[in-house]
Amino acid sequence: MSNAPATAPRQMPAPPTRTLLWRGFFAENPVFRLALSLCPAVAVTNSVKNGLMMGGAVLAVQVLSSMTVALTRAGIHDKVRIPIYTIIIAVWVSVIDMLCAAVAPVVYAEIGLYIKLIVAFAIIISRLEVFASKYSLIPSTMDGVGMGLGFTFAMVLIGALREVLGNGSVWGIPLVDAQPFLLLILPAGGFFTIGLLMAAMNWIDVRRGNPLSTGGGCH
Template sequence: MSFDKLQAPPFRELLWRGFFSENPVFRLALSLCPAVAVTNSVKNGLMMGLAVWAVQVLSSLTIAIFRNFIHDKVRIPIYTIVIAVWVTAMDMTLAALAPKIYSEIGLYIKLIVAFAIIISRLELFASKFPLIPSVLDGFSMGLGFLFAMVLIGAIREVLGNGTIWGVTLIEVRPILFLVLPAGGFFTIGLLMAALNWVEKGRHV
């Protein structure tokens, strides 16, 4: 396959990319629905982020190993099956080993199958590059997603509910609107604007 001749970007750039310059939520604007639905508190955001991170790394790993075997015409169904297998396996394992956590995030874990960010990383990266860069890409993209989820969760929880990680910080609820789904979009929009501004500043 001609793809194998592509040169993988250097590792440092790979790591930085997922975290900042191509952050799944703030830059690629992928998987915004779950990002909005789940991030009304830091804890939910963190749990969801961790689950996505794990699925992203494991799926990238699987696709990178078997990339030469997968037929080009059926690659998308195969990506979906791989993601679904990892998600279901994780769903069952968590339910058996960590029922407390599972009772809180079990509902969201099944949603990961349809996450645009994971399938897009498999299509754009893991199916074209060797094992190590693919895993690194999955690692950084997953971490970037985790970071975004925690940041949005923290802002919404503090400003919307006056608490952080369930601990009361301010007695009043400064902007109650932020814990509602619409508030999630506002938070993401403002954060995107802030990151654009920071990046512009870096280049000027």
């Protein structure tokens, strides 16, 4: 029915599974290194719980979308691959949203808000374009798991810092009774936190002798 992807004949061997699973945390962390999906990251990470829920939802959609693209990549026409990736993501987001609302209404009450946001996440479509469209099912799934976990890690880290300093609590449990540094749980505080964490990651990287990476951001 359609052309095979242009990249198929000169496909490189997939990196080992260990690399795929780990690089999402530091080497290619979606938030701190690739600077993708920063807008939603700022919007929802004012607490650990929100960060974890968002991360979990992204993990699920990322893995399912990567698997779908890896399985159907032979049938996706190269010229319309981006619209098709968007449709695949939107379908998975909607299906998860509806199933979760029907099967687990208690969980849905907590995460329903975040699931719908995922359609607009650049990280997912970028992994489909960069990885899942070029590799087979197993590596693509692993890449999705790794990137999803890396994103979750970033969300929880940002959420923890903002919640402890901005609200004086962790997972909603108050730690101190004093009036905390409120700015951090407001949107501006999200930018400060992400900026400072990015700087910290770069500093560690430079200390370890790696050249400073440069790159653009995208929501």
